[in-house]
Amino acid sequence: MPSHPTVIQRLKQLWLRLTEPHPTLQTPEERRQVRFLISLLLALTLLIIVLVPLWIILLDPKPLFWQETPFQIGIITSLGLVFAYALSRTRYYSGAALLAVAIIIINVFIAAIPDRSWTEILVFDYLLVAILLSSIFFSLSTTVIIAGACLVGMLFFPIFVPTIPPDEIVVRPVSFILMGSVLILLTTHHRNLLEKDRQAALVESENKYRSLLEQAADGICIADAQGNYELVNPKACQMLGYSEAEFLQLNIRDLVPAEELAEKPLRLDELLAGKAITTERHLRRKDGSLLLVEISASMIEGGRLQAIIRDITERKQAEEALRQSEERYRAVVENQTELVIRSLPDTTVTFVNEAYCQFFGLTRSQIIGRKYLELIPQPAREATQRHIADLMAQPRIAKDEHETLLPDGQIVWQQWIDRPILDAQGKVIEFLSVGRDITERKKAEEALVKSQQRLATAQAIAHFGNWELNPKSGEGYWSEEMFHIHSRDPRRGPPSFEEFVAYIHPEDRAGLLEFHAQIMRSREPLSHDYRINRPDGSLRYLNTVAYSVWDEAGQLVHLAGTTLDITERKRVEAEIQRLNEELEQRVLERTAQLEAVNKEMEAFSYSVSHDLRAPLRAIDGFSQALLEDYADKLDEDGQDYLQRVRKATQRMGRLIDDMLGLSRITRSEMHWESVNLSAIVDAIAAELQQTEPQRSAEFVITPGVSVEGDPPLLRMALENLIGNAWKFTQKQPQARIEFGQIQEQDKLICFIRDNGVGFDMSYADKLFGPFQRLHTRHEFEGSGVGLATVQRVITRHGGRIWAESAPGQGATFYFIL
Known part of the structure; x- marks a missing residue:
């Protein structure tokens, strides 16, 4: 809201209106001089109006005070000054000044007439006031005339007023007025000389000012307090399309559109109060179009208003283009997935994009104003400081990679492209940086370095190197191990093809060159x-x-390959060949020995089968004949003895059969084929149940268990295993025998489990020995050869067998083929 003027401001504005010179006065000097004259006349008039009543009140006024000379003089003077004031407001201000001087002179001479109780001859001193006013408002010659007239009047005054002695006039008043006039005239002359110099300087200054006005790139206007234009420069006329004469007929309000004037008042009161104002407005041209300008207005000398008008159309267009460009730039920056940051040389952040905020999980207010150097751990922080110092010394676009500490404590790797922003003197004032997360790349690089190190280590251990060769340029590459294999200094670099051929054993060079030619042709x-x-x-x-590596055009690009030092392998191969030859000889010898042993075993088996069985059959036969023919002659003990003999011979026969069967297992030829173990177990179980149908036994058999092996041998093994389970569960009221298969890693394991008497695992090492028994013959019959037979069958199939058990908890036999 506009502020209300104070009383002093109102009085000041009233005084300015009362002392305003006539509008036809154009020059600032004339207007200033006339304003002084008007102010002086107005002040004298007000002073007399106040002093005359005060004199009447204070100096014992008489009833007929209007007949008193002071009152009459005051009235006449007041009327004269009012008339002079009115005349000064017209173009005839010189007459007003002359009238004021005349009024003063006349009042002095009237006051000097004797017979006045208040009159003194010293009243002539006030003639200096008239002379002083003349020196201000008139030329030097006019002032001399007025001063001479005053002196002549004083000299002739005693003639017209005989009561005044002439010497009183001559001695003091005339001499005083004469001296004062001379002083005033000399001062006036000096002032005129200074004024001429000042006028000359002013003219020169005005010429320069006018030249500046005419050449100024901005419009310049000067208006009075009411807004009427008094001075305009050519640029202002050109901008608004008016001639100078047309422009000087306008008021400020004529150029401002009415609707804008209602929204934005002119604020002339603020300007007149001494406040400078800069604002943007539209001004209406002569053709009716609107011009957007920036106006800088202020009050100048004489209460006038000066305005500097600048056409800002292009600037506004540039600003709008810049705004749109900044919006596009901001949109691009904000939509970037890469991190964008602006920072000062001390790393204080001034701008970040949304991607930066999201990456760190912070808001802009939490980031801007902080130093990003705080996010970089040591010693990467020192390296970054050196990087910044280097860019400050030599501004350029540069790349920097360093670790960064996230708010959650995680350390990541970032890559930044830093672009220095320079001022007009080429000094770095800011950095624009674009960054990305390269943590995964760093991990990959680290993994690659480790892989290369492991590869180099592996190549060194395996004496294995790799190489490349460009057949056109002859340039090549050797891994570190290639240099070691060839005992070549790596500082010499890979050899040329000719140097490489020189390494080859003379007997092998032709073969290598042929190999090289084949590689050049082969794909x-x-x-x-x-x-x-x-x-x-x-x-x-x-x-x-x-x-060889070929391009799309079918041209050979380069050769590549690996080289393995096989010296040790060659030595080992030679040693193996020697050992193989020795082994073959030993095998031949051992085979002959085995054939002899087998023949002996066959002979032994035949001897056992025939030579041992005949006596056993004779003993058993004669014992049976005695029991049958001489039973009535033998008592019970004799018959018992013969029964024991028969049982012993029969057991000895079974042992001989088992021994022969055990020996045949190791000698028989194997015939491999697919064998369904589940079907074999099922058949064995049926046979056992038929032999003892009174037993209560449950067989649980997993169907479809098949293996590769010799069917008769596998059936023999299963008969022994299932037979043992059947035997050792005979004392159980409900026997349970299970056959199945389990998988352990990549192996299939078959098992037979029962709930029989079990055994102590401390004797497990005796299970598979021939004729080894863990139970007495009175508890469970058997020869002790069954599990030994099973182990030999499994062993011949390349497998193994083992058992798990505990007394009274049954037993489980596992085997792998």
Whole structure:
């Protein structure tokens, strides 16, 4: 809301209106001089109006005070001054000044007439006031005339007023007025000389000012307090399309659109109060179009208003273009998935994009104003400081990679592209940086370095190197191990093809060159063995696998391959060949020995089968004949003895059969085929149940268990295992025998489990020995050869067998084929 003027401001504005010169006065000097004259006349008039009543009140006024000379003089003077004031407001201000001087002179001479109780001859001193006013408002010659007239009047005054002695006039008043006039005239003359110099300087200054006005790139206007234009420069006329004469007929309000004037008042009261104002407005041109300008207005000398008008159309267009460009830039920056940041040289953040905020999980207010250097751990922080210092010294676009600490404590790797922003002197004032998360890349690089290190280590351990060769340029690459294999200094670099051929053993060079020619033609990898002579004189055997690389046009690009030091392998192969030859000889010898042993075993088996069985059959037969023919002659003890003899011979026969069967297992030829173990177990179970139908027994058999093996041998093994389970569960009221298969890693394991008497695992090592028994013959019959037979069958199938048990908790036998 506009502020209300104070009383002093209102009085000041009233005084300015009362002392305003006539509008026809154009020059600032005339207007200033006339304003002084008007102010002086107005002040004298007000002073007399106040002093005359005060004199009447204070100096014992008489009843007929209007007849008193002071009152009459005051009235006449007041009327004269009012008339002079009114005349000064017209173009005839010189007459007003002359009238004021005349009024003063006349009043002085009237006051000097004797017979006045208040009159003194010293009243002539006030003539200096009239002379002083003349020196201000008139020329020097006019002032001389007025001063001379006053002196002449004083000299002739005693003639018209005889009561005044002439010497009183001459001695003091005339001499005082004469001296004062001379002083005033000299001062006026000096002032005129200074005024001429000042006027000359003013003219020069005005010429310069006018030249500046005419050449100024901005419009310049000067208006009075009411807004009427008094001065305009050519640029202002050009901007608004008016001639100078047309422009000077306008008021400020004529140029401002009415609707804008209602929204934005002119604020002339603020300007007149001494406040400078800069604002943007539309001004209406002569053709009716609107011009957007920036106006800088202020009050200048004489209470006038000066305005500097600048056409800001292009600037506004540029600002709008810049705004749109910044919006597009901001949109691009905000939509970037990469991190964007602006920072000062001390790393204080001034701007970040949304991607930066999301990456760190912070808001802009939490980031801007902080130093991003705080997010970089040591010693990467010192490296970043050196990077910034380097860019400050040599501004350029540069890349920096360092670790960054996230708010959650996680450390990540970032890559930044830093672009310095320079001022007009080329000094770095800010950095624009674009970054990305390269943590995964760093991990990959670290993994690659470790892989390369492991590869180099593996190549060193395996004496294995890789190489590349450009057949056109002859340039090549050797891994570190290639230099070691050839005992070549890596600082020399890979050898040329001719140098490489020189390493080859002379007997192998032709073969290697032929291999090289094949590789140049082939599109498949090829392998070749050759020998090299190393610089230290040692001979090495090498194997190389090489392949060729071709481009889309079918042109050979380069050759690549691997080289393996096979010297030790060659030595081992030679040693193996020697050992194989020795082994073959030993095998032949051992085979002959085994054939002899087998023949002896066959002879022994035949002897056992025939020579031992005949006596046993005779003993058993004669014992049976005695029991049958001489039973009535033998008592019970004799018959018992013969029964025991028969049982012993029969048991001895079974032992002989088992021994022969055990020996045949190791000698019989195996015939491999698919065998359904589940079907064999099922058949054995049925046979056992038929032999003892009174027993209560449950068989649980997993169907479809098949293996590769010899059917008769496998049936023999299963008969022994199932038979043992049947035997050792005979004392159980409800026997349970289970056959199945389990998988352990990549192996299939068969098992037979029962709920029989079990055994102590401390005797497990005796289970599979021939004729080993863990129970007495009185508890469970048997020869002790069954499990030994099973183990030999499983062993011949390349498998193994083992058992798990505990007394009274049954037993489980596992086997793998």
